Amino acid sequence: MPANLTPDYLAAERRFREATTTAQKVAALQEMLAVIPKHKGTDHLRGDLKRRLARLRQELQQRRSHGGREALFLIERHGAGQIALLGTPSSGKSSLLAALTNAQPQIADYPFTTQHPQPGMMPYKDVQIQLVDTPPLTADFMEPWLADLTRRADAVAIVVDLATDDALEQVQAVREQLARRHLLVGRPAARDAQDEHATRCPALIVGNKMDLPGAPDRLAVLRDLLAGDLTVLGVSSLTGEGLERLRTALFDLLGLVRVYTKVPGRKPDLDTPYILSAGSTVLDLAGLVHKDLQRQLKSARIWGGPDSPSPAGSAKYPGQAVERDHILADGDVIELHR
Numbered sequence: 001m002p003a004n005l006t007p008d009y010l011a012a013e014r015r016f017r018e019a020t021t022t023a024q025k026v027a028a029l030q031e032m033l034a035v036i037p038k039h040k041g042t043d044h045l046r047g048d049l050k051r052r053l054a055r056l057r058q059e060l061q062q063r064r065s066h067g068g069r070e071a072l073f074l075i076e077r078h079g080a081g082q083i084a085l086l087g088t089p090s091s092g093k094s095s096l097l098a099a100l101t102n103a104q105p106q107i108a109d110y111p112f113t114t115q116h117p118q119p120g121m122m123p124y125k126d127v128q129i130q131l132v133d134t135p136p137l138t139a140d141f142m143e144p145w146l147a148d149l150t151r152r153a154d155a156v157a158i159v160v161d162l163a164t165d166d167a168l169e170q171v172q173a174v175r176e177q178l179a180r181r182h183l184l185v186g187r188p189a190a191r192d193a194q195d196e197h198a199t200r201c202p203a204l205i206v207g208n209k210m211d212l213p214g215a216p217d218r219l220a221v222l223r224d225l226l227a228g229d230l231t232v233l234g235v236s237s238l239t240g241e242g243l244e245r246l247r248t249a250l251f252d253l254l255g256l257v258r259v260y261t262k263v264p265g266r267k268p269d270l271d272t273p274y275i276l277s278a279g280s281t282v283l284d285l286a287g288l289v290h291k292d293l294q295r296q297l298k299s300a301r302i303w304g305g306p307d308s309p310s311p312a313g314s315a316k317y318p319g320q321a322v323e324r325d326h327i328l329a330d331g332d333v334i335e336l337h338r
């Protein structure tokens with residue numbers, strides 16, 4: 001046994017021994033290699049670790065190429081929209097899911113706790129938004145199915161750990177892993193123009209662990225670095241700080257409007273909104289209500305709703321007559337006439 005093995009190394013080695021999955025073993029071995037003192041006395045051990053790492057990575061790859069389990073990792077969509085929580089190990093993705101929804105994911109102070117995607121429904125006003133907790137990714141490892149899951153989601157929240165000084169690197173790790181799979185977040189970079197297969201994902205950054213010392217300063221720095229690129233919100237999954245603002249930002253990220261229908265002469269149904277993407281028209285709404293109605297639609301009247309951006313929603317005055325191509329605003333109440 002070579003001398004000088006540090007406590008960090010021994011802790012990583014313990015995690016390796018306790019690992020129950022190949023992904024956990026790979027993560028622990030990577031860490032052991034990262035922290036092992038580099039001198040003659042450890043040459044042999046380092047060689048051995050590298051061989052084991054290569055073997056395990058190959059094993060993971062083979063298992064994946066046989067497919068089969070992939071379907072398990074796709075989460076059926078529910079609610080107004082689906083948002084994937086992505087981030088590096090221990091940033092607090094599972095804690096955030098637990099804080100915003102009724103889901104009870106496994107949370108622990110060791111990395112690679114989460115192995116499978118887990119959904120939870122986040123109530124926001126009168127809609128439900130589906131959040132999906134995912135296993136961590138690092139600069140050199142990402143579960144292959146995670147790209148598919150992300151592509152199917154409507155948006156991405158990148159959760160970063162503000163307890164450490166590498167918040168920007170955490171963002172970069174996620175961003176680069178996604179970019180390798182043609183998924184782009186934030187402000188387009190010059191090189192993105194060369195990627196003809198690129199898909200843009202609406203995204204924001206969640207700076208987590210704001211309750212810890214130094215986190216507010218790190219948040220300010222990260223905001224500066226990402227200004228004009230990605231919005232950064234500071235939260236604490238532990239104390240609940242910033243979570244209300246985050247709920248609103250997540251809803252806004254989806255680019256949706258909630259509109260309510262009204263039968264002539266009756267009160268509007270304010271219980272269940274129709275949910276459409278921003279920019280949808282009165283005609284789009286008619287199509288959601290009924291295909292026949294869309295064909296027969298003659299006119300519509302519009303009122304402001306309970307949470308309209310302006311008190312009268314997109315109506316200039318209550319009951320305003322509008323054309324079929326009128327663009328709906330969040331909170332509008334519409335009466336459709338055939």
Ligand SMILES: Nc1nc2c(ncn2[C@@H]2O[C@H](COP(=O)(O)OP(=O)(O)OP(=O)(O)O)[C@@H](O)[C@H]2O)c(=O)[nH]1
Binds near residue numbers: 109136
């Ligand atoms: N102080 C503080 N600790 C937090 C906060 N959020 C999470 N933690 C702690 O950070 C550790 C990791 O939390 P998880 O929610 O398991 O992190 P994760 O990103 O899901 O981790 P992986 O599944 O391994 O990627 C746990 O010990 C949590 O208790 C927070 O807002 N403040």
Ligand SMILES: [Mg+2]
Binds near residue numbers: 093106134135
């Ligand atoms: Mg987790």
